[in-house]
Amino acid sequence: MIARTFDMYMTAALFQAALAITAIALIVVFQEDLRRAFSRIALLGKLPRLGSAGQTSLDCDVLVETAFELAQKKVGALIVIRGDEPLERHIRGGSLIDARISKALLDSVFDPHSMGHDGAVIIERDRIRHFAAHLPLSKNLKELGTRGTRHSAALGLSEVSDAMVIVVSEERGQVGLAWNGKIETVATATELKGRLGMERFTGPQGPQQRISLWHRLLRGNTGLKLASVTLACLAWFLISFEADTVQKTFVVPIEYRKLPENMFIEDAAPTEARITLSGFERAFNLLVPGTLKASLDLSNVEEGQQQIVVEESHIKLPQNLTLFRVLPRTLSFRVHRWVRSNVDVEARAEGRLPENLKLESISVSPSTVQILIWESQKANTKRVYTEPIDLSRITKTTDLKPKLVLPQHVRVESGRAPEVQVKVSVVPMSDSPP
Numbered sequence: 001m002i003a004r005t006f007d008m009y010m011t012a013a014l015f016q017a018a019l020a021i022t023a024i025a026l027i028v029v030f031q032e033d034l035r036r037a038f039s040r041i042a043l044l045g046k047l048p049r050l051g052s053a054g055q056t057s058l059d060c061d062v063l064v065e066t067a068f069e070l071a072q073k074k075v076g077a078l079i080v081i082r083g084d085e086p087l088e089r090h091i092r093g094g095s096l097i098d099a100r101i102s103k104a105l106l107d108s109v110f111d112p113h114s115m116g117h118d119g120a121v122i123i124e125r126d127r128i129r130h131f132a133a134h135l136p137l138s139k140n141l142k143e144l145g146t147r148g149t150r151h152s153a154a155l156g157l158s159e160v161s162d163a164m165v166i167v168v169s170e171e172r173g174q175v176g177l178a179w180n181g182k183i184e185t186v187a188t189a190t191e192l193k194g195r196l197g198m199e200r201f202t203g204p205q206g207p208q209q210r211i212s213l214w215h216r217l218l219r220g221n222t223g224l225k226l227a228s229v230t231l232a233c234l235a236w237f238l239i240s241f242e243a244d245t246v247q248k249t250f251v252v253p254i255e256y257r258k259l260p261e262n263m264f265i266e267d268a269a270p271t272e273a274r275i276t277l278s279g280f281e282r283a284f285n286l287l288v289p290g291t292l293k294a295s296l297d298l299s300n301v302e303e304g305q306q307q308i309v310v311e312e313s314h315i316k317l318p319q320n321l322t323l324f325r326v327l328p329r330t331l332s333f334r335v336h337r338w339v340r341s342n343v344d345v346e347a348r349a350e351g352r353l354p355e356n357l358k359l360e361s362i363s364v365s366p367s368t369v370q371i372l373i374w375e376s377q378k379a380n381t382k383r384v385y386t387e388p389i390d391l392s393r394i395t396k397t398t399d400l401k402p403k404l405v406l407p408q409h410v411r412v413e414s415g416r417a418p419e420v421q422v423k424v425s426v427v428p429m430s431d432s433p434p
Contacts, residue, residue, distance in 0.1 A: 009282035010236055032160055036085065060196045063123075064189045066106045067166050067175050076150055076170030077110040078120035078135065081196070083162035087122065090160050094119060094133030101128055110168075120153065120165075136160060143183060147176075154178035164196070247324055248284055249276045252292040252315070254331065258299040262338045264374070267408075269333035273310060276325040283320035291316075296331070303337040303375060336374040336409070344368055344383040345404070347422045351392040359391070360425040369418050374409040384410065386422060397425045 003012040027034065063079060070077045080087070095116070099105060101123065109131045110117050116132025123129070138144060138156035147169075154165035158178040165178040175186045177195055186192045251274055256265060273294050277284075294314050308331045312323040345364045353359055364386070373381055386402040404417045412418065 003286075009285060012286055013282075036160060060193050062101050062103050062106075063166065063196060064193045066103050067168055067192065068189050070107075070110060070168045071173050071175045074170055074173040075110055075112060075168065076117070077106075077166070077168040078150055078154060079106075079166040080120050080122045080133070080135070080157060081164045081166070082122065082124045082129075083164070085161045085163070087157070087161055087163060090136055090157060091120075091122070091130070092134045094122070094130040097128055097131055099128050101126055120157075135165075140181070143181070147183070151176060151178070151183060155181070155183045158183070166192070245278055246281050246284070247276055247278045249274055249325075250289050250292055252294055255293050255295045256298055257295060258297050259301065259335075260299070263298075263301065263303070264336045264338060266334045266336070270328060270331050273331075274327045275315065275323060277317065277321045278324040279318075279321040283318055286318055287321065294326075298335075301335050303335055305332070305334050307332055336376060338372040338411070339375045339378060340370060340413070341373045341378055341381070342368050342370050343373075343381060345420050346383050346385050347402070348385045348388050348405075349391050349424075350388045351390045353391045353394055353426060356429055357394070357426045358429050360397075360427050361423075362389075362425070363423045365421045365423070366418075369404070369420070370413070371406070372411050372413050377409045381407075381410065386420060389422060389424065391424070394424055394426060397423070399423050 002008070003015060063081075067077065067079065105128065106121065108114060109121055119132035120135050121128055121131045122133055135153035136156040137149070137152045138159055140155060140159070143155060144152055148171065150167050150169070154167040154176070155178045157163055157165055159181045162180070167176045167178060167183070168174075169176065175192060176183055177186050177192065179195075186195065251272055254269075254271055254273055256269070259265065275292070275294070277287075292315065294310055295316075296308055296310075296314060310326045310329060310331060315323060317323065345367055347362050347364050349362060369384070371384065384407075385405055387405055389400060389402060400422045401419060402422055404420065406412070406417060
């Protein structure tokens with residue numbers, strides 16, 4: 001939008017060429033991140049964050065003590081501490097246990113002779129929900145380094161959720177922690193306890209030097225900024241700069257706006273115009289032809305024949321385009337003013353009555369109706385007619401409700417023609433006076 005507003009041709013062209021492909025690529029590449037983001041939005045505010053009110057210090061002590069004792073014994077373990085996001089779609093297998101956290105229970109689960117010791121324990125708040133669960137493996141070999149399968153599982157879950165995973169190495173006898181797609185070794189119990197208390201997950205450690213926004217904008221990455229400006233200028237001269245102008249013709253609709261309610265434009269008024277625009281080729285690339293239209297303000301129009309010259313001000317154009325030609329240049333049409341008038345209603349009959357009947361009278365009720373009529377035609381319009389009534393179908397005195405037939409210069413104010421009733425009175429030929 002900014003590129004179009006300031007006629008930044010090259011930038012807009014790049015967006016137009018790459019936007020669709022980029023959108024598809026982003027969805028394909030970041031599908032897991034998008035799914036995770038939508039899950040976070042859906043659960044926003046519903047679950048308490050672990051480490052604030054959901055986890056007590058006693059639970060941290062139990063987890064820390066158990067992890068370092070298992071590491072000392074070189075017994076492998078995976079302990080998953082759930083965050084805000086659900087883990088069900090990332091975890092396979094496992095058994096539901098739903099028990100309070102205790103050192104004895106964790107020791108029994110990760111005992112090498114236990115059937116579930118190779119799986120992971122899932123902890124939600126202060127309870128163990130599952131054990132022997134299988135976690136997704138990470139493909140980030142750079143982050144894993146020489147670590148084994150347990151570390152790959154811990155890192156894999158941390159990449160697709162906000163869970164923290166304590167991993168105990170069976171070979172090295174070390175304790176590690178995976179979170180947010182990173183895994184690192186935790187040297188001491190105090191450090192692990194601090195990490196579980198979220199003390200190091202809320203921001204960087206140590207005092208940070210505050211750098212003002214203007215300093216970062218003006219002085220940060222100076223060389224890269226100069227190179228970017230130089231490259232942009234060079235690309236503009238090579239791609240965008242054009243000395244020659246071109247002309248293109250478009251067919252645009254004509255919009256008659258702000259016409260007073262009591263005015264009417266005849267159907268013969270032009271509805272389209274051919275406009276020729278002049279400018280650089282890059283300016284046309286920013287133009288959306290569907291937005292072009294000739295807009296005429298008729299708020300001060302008077303009744304009668306109108307002659308309006310189409311000017312450049314009637315057409316909204318980009319800054320670098322000018323109006324070269326308009327066909328037709330002058331729009332000619334007639335405007336009429338609607339006025340109220342009471343006219344007579346007359347029934348129109350056609351055909352002949354059967355030979356044994358004689359027409360006595362045709363009466364209309366109501367005999368007059370109020371209509372809207374062009375002021376120029378008021379003097380010439382004294383009555384309106386009904387639809388033709390076929391007398392050949394009349395076999396007796398009949399009441400009918402035919403519609404009114406209104407000419408072009410007549411309409412009704414409510415938008416619906418009033419109903420009239422026509423009575424066709426007939427008598428037998430033998431009953432007629434001599």
